[in-house]
Amino acid sequence: MFNKKIADVFTRWGKKAQKLPDRNEEIKQIVLNSFQITPEYVPEKKPFAFRWIVLTTVPALALFLMFNFWHNYNINSLSSPESTNFYATVETDQIASYSGAAMGLSARETGLSKATSFVESIADKISMPEPEPMITTMPPNYYNEGEDITDTREFLKTTFSFDIKTRNVGKMHTRLKTIIRGYDGRIDNSNLNEKYASISFVLPKSTYDSFVEEVTEIFPEKFITIHENSTNLLGQKQNIEDQTEYASSTLETLKIERIDAIKKHEDKKSASLKEMGRLEKNMNILLDQRKTISSTEKEALKKIDDQISYLRKIHNDVASDLMRAMTQHKKDLENFDNQIKNKENNLIELGKQDTELINNVETVNGTITLQWISLFNMVNLYIPFTKILIIFFIGIIIFYLLFGRKSKEIYLP
Amino acid sequence: MTTKEELDLVVLAKTGDKNAVSMLWEVITPKLYGYLVNTLKDKTLADDILQETWLKAVTSLHKFEPRGIKFSAWLFAIARNECRQHWRRNNHEVVLEEDESETTPDNLIVKENLIDAIFLNELLDKIPEKDQEILRLRFLAEFSFKEIAQILNIPPITARLRVYRALSKARANI
Numbered sequence: 210m211f212n213k214k215i216a217d218v219f220t221r222w223g224k225k226a227q228k229l230p231d232r233n234e235e236i237k238q239i240v241l242n243s244f245q246i247t248p249e250y251v252p253e254k255k256p257f258a259f260r261w262i263v264l265t266t267v268p269a270l271a272l273f274l275m276f277n278f279w280h281n282y283n284i285n286s287l288s289s290p291e292s293t294n295f296y297a298t299v300e301t302d303q304i305a306s307y308s309g310a311a312m313g314l315s316a317r318e319t320g321l322s323k324a325t326s327f328v329e330s331i332a333d334k335i336s337m338p339e340p341e342p343m344i345t346t347m348p349p350n351y352y353n354e355g356e357d358i359t360d361t362r363e364f365l366k367t368t369f370s371f372d373i374k375t376r377n378v379g380k381m382h383t384r385l386k387t388i389i390r391g392y393d394g395r396i397d398n399s400n401l402n403e404k405y406a407s408i409s410f411v412l413p414k415s416t417y418d419s420f421v422e423e424v425t426e427i428f429p430e431k432f433i434t435i436h437e438n439s440t441n442l443l444g445q446k447q448n449i450e451d452q453t454e455y456a457s458s459t460l461e462t463l464k465i466e467r468i469d470a471i472k473k474h475e476d477k478k479s480a481s482l483k484e485m486g487r488l489e490k491n492m493n494i495l496l497d498q499r500k501t502i503s504s505t506e507k508e509a510l511k512k513i514d515d516q517i518s519y520l521r522k523i524h525n526d527v528a529s530d531l532m533r534a535m536t537q538h539k540k541d542l543e544n545f546d547n548q549i550k551n552k553e554n555n556l557i558e559l560g561k562q563d564t565e566l567i568n569n570v571e572t573v574n575g576t577i578t579l580q581w582i583s584l585f586n587m588v589n590l591y592i593p594f595t596k597i598l599i600i601f602f603i604g605i606i607i608f609y610l611l612f613g614r615k616s617k618e619i620y621l622p
Numbered sequence: 623m624t625t626k627e628e629l630d631l632v633v634l635a636k637t638g639d640k641n642a643v644s645m646l647w648e649v650i651t652p653k654l655y656g657y658l659v660n661t662l663k664d665k666t667l668a669d670d671i672l673q674e675t676w677l678k679a680v681t682s683l684h685k686f687e688p689r690g691i692k693f694s695a696w697l698f699a700i701a702r703n704e705c706r707q708h709w710r711r712n713n714h715e716v717v718l719e720e721d722e723s724e725t726t727p728d729n730l731i732v733k734e735n736l737i738d739a740i741f742l743n744e745l746l747d748k749i750p751e752k753d754q755e756i757l758r759l760r761f762l763a764e765f766s767f768k769e770i771a772q773i774l775n776i777p778p779i780t781a782r783l784r785v786y787r788a789l790s791k792a793r794a795n796i
Contacts, residue, residue, distance in 0.1 A: 215793050216761075222742040223761030226660055227652040230669050237647050240676040241640050244683075619691060619699040619772055622682035 266606065273598060364446050364566065367417065367573045369437040373428055374582035374590070381427075381579055382406040388423060392416040404581035409574075417573045424577075431590045432582070445566055453559045460552040467545040474538040481531040488524040492517055623649045625692055632693045636683055643680060650694045651676075653763045654701055660743075660758055661705055671708065675701040695769045698759065702773065748795040753788035760785050 230236060375381045382401050389396055389410045398409035412420055425433060499513045582590075589597075628649075634642035654675070658668035679686075679697050686696055746754045759770045771781040 215789050215796075219742065219757060219761040219789070219792075223656075223758075223764065226762045227656040228659070229652050230655050230665070230672060232669055233651070236669060236673045236676070237644070237651075239673060240647065240680055241643060243677055244635075244640060244643055244680040245638070619696055619775070620682075620685055620687070621700055621703050622678040622685065 266602065270602060360443065360447065362443055362446070364442040364570045365439045366442050366570055367414065367437065367439045368575070369421075369435065369573065370576040370578070371424060372434040372436075373577065373579050374432045374586070375428065375579055376582060376587075378402075378404060378406050378579045378581050382408070384427070385424070385577055385579075388420070392420045394420070406579040408577045410577075412573045412575060414571050414573050442566060442570060446563075449559055449563050449566065453556060453563070456552050456555045456559060460549060460556065463545055463549050463552065467542065467549070470538065470541050470545065474534065477534055478531060481527050481534070484527050485524055485531075488520050488527070492520045492524070495520070628693050629688050632683070632686065632688055635680075646693065647676070650697055653694070654697060657698065657758050657762050658701060658705070660746075660762060661755070662708075667708070671701060671704045674704055678704075691772055692769055694763075695765065695772050698763055698765070699773045702755075745792050745795055749788060749791045753784070753791055756781070756784045757788050757792070 373381070379401065382399075385408060386396060386399065389408065389412065392412055393416060394410045394412040396408060396410045398407070400407045421435070425435070495513050495517045499510065499517075502509050502513070504510070628646070631642040631646050635646065651672070655668060655672050658671055659665055662668050662671065675697060678700050686693065746757065749757075756770065756774070759765050759773060760767075765773065767781045767785070768778045770785070771778040774781065776784075
């Protein structure tokens with residue numbers, strides 16, 4: 210302010226100090242008289258003035274860009290532990306259910322869920338120290354291939370993860386757990402240390418949207434990254450339905466065949482008994498005739514005895530056949546009963562799988578990771594470091610070009 | 623006079639147009655002479671150096687490159703160099719001489735201005751020669767920071783800072 214006033218005073222002084230010499234005309238004439246036309250001056254070519262800027266800035270920028278590219282490449286090329294964990298879970302669960310359904314076994318019985326848990330725990334351990342941002346690519350959907358396009362039902366299984374950066378990991382960890390429980394959620398896994406925390410949990414699907422809304426309201430937009438994945442488990446559902454239909458029809462067939470077998474056996478049994486009764490009756494008639502023949506008529510007696518023996522033999526054969534048939538029938542019935550029982554168990558298991566699928570679809574699996582953030586990284590979230598550097602470089606160059614350059618040296622005669 | 627107008631006159635002068643040189647003289651000499659008188663404190667010496675400066679300028683006009691440099695700035699640079707050469711020869715003996723013209727009745731029209739002038743001359747004497755120089759170039763010769771930078775062969779930002787510091791020193795000496 211005061212400098213401005215003094216500058217004004219100096220400006221006035223400067224105006225007044227301007228003057229022409231007393232011998233103005235005399236000196237002017239001397240100068241003009243000595244003035245004559247001179248040949249055109251051809252200036253020497255000077256080396257490129259900005260070469261040192263080019264020589265320093267361009268390699269520096271190139272190195273920086275190379276470093277930046279290399280850094281990003283490394284991040285992208287390393288598959289995120291969390292994403293591996295996430296997709297491994299979905300796929301192995303689905304495989305377990307799928308293969309289990311095909312064999313009439315639950316996912317638990319296949320043992321794949323245990324393997325999944327193991328993979329999850331390993332992945333959790335790997336991902337704990339430094340969680341990387343999840344790469345949001347859709348997992349391959351093995352179950353929707355070859356599906357009937359006219360079936361438009363949706364059995365969406367939603368999984369999501371929040372990557373949150375915060376200055377207060379412990380406090381936020383507690384707060385988030387309270388919120389999850391407030392939404393009827395179930396916490397399955399929770400880790401906390403000074404600079405990192407994670408929570409794995411399950412929420413009812415109906416509360417999912419409200420939950421996301423509440424969590425995103427707590428943290429600024431830049432500090433939270435949401436990854437959500439929804440997969441239609443229609444293929445799994447259709448598979449269970451196909452299996453159920455097949456098992457039901459097989460069961461019906463077995464039951465009908467069993468009834469037919471019993472009926473056939475009963476018919477055969479009654480026919481055999483009837484035949485045996487007829488043979489016994491004929492044998493009795495022959496025995497009565499034998500009593501009326503005297504013992505001297507040996508030839509007649511022998512003939513009747515032969516007939517009786519023949520009938521007895523036939524009777525015995527029929528009786529044996531009947532016994533064999535009854536034994537076989539008993540085995541057949543046992544076989545039918547076993548098959549029916551198997552199919553009924555199969556149907557019960559498929560029913561359970563269907564219930565599990567519906568429950569699975571009606572819940573949302575989530576993971577929240579909290580990571581401590583430094584003040585520098587907070588600034589970096591809003592103005593990325595790379596941008597700052599580029600702006601800084603550009604600023605230096607502009608500043609230099611505007612103010613820093615040494616003025617052109619004036620030629621002095 | 624704008625840079626372009628000055629440049630046009632220089633172009634004409636290079637073709638041998640004496641009128642152009644005359645016009646340049648009329649515009650630049652008051653500032654240049656004022657600067658020399660204020661710097662050398664000797665009107666006779668100022669006359670000599672003014673003449674020498676102009677002679678060197680007109681004889682070397684063909685070597686003057688107008689790209690980014692004003693002719694007046696070039697002229698001041700020559701004058702400054704002449705002053706330095708003179709001081710080198712005479713071990714920087716500055717002759718303090720009463721400016722008679724300032725005591726004439728014509729120049730007493732505005733007494734306040736005279737007081738200002740005396741006051742500021744004294745003020746300038748109290749600050750280093752380097753600062754005096756830059757204030758003369760800024761306020762007497764009315765050069766921009768860029769032109770001052772060209773004359774003194776320093777970066778424009780340094781010229782700006784030096785002017786600011788010189789004003790601060792002058793203020794401190796009030």
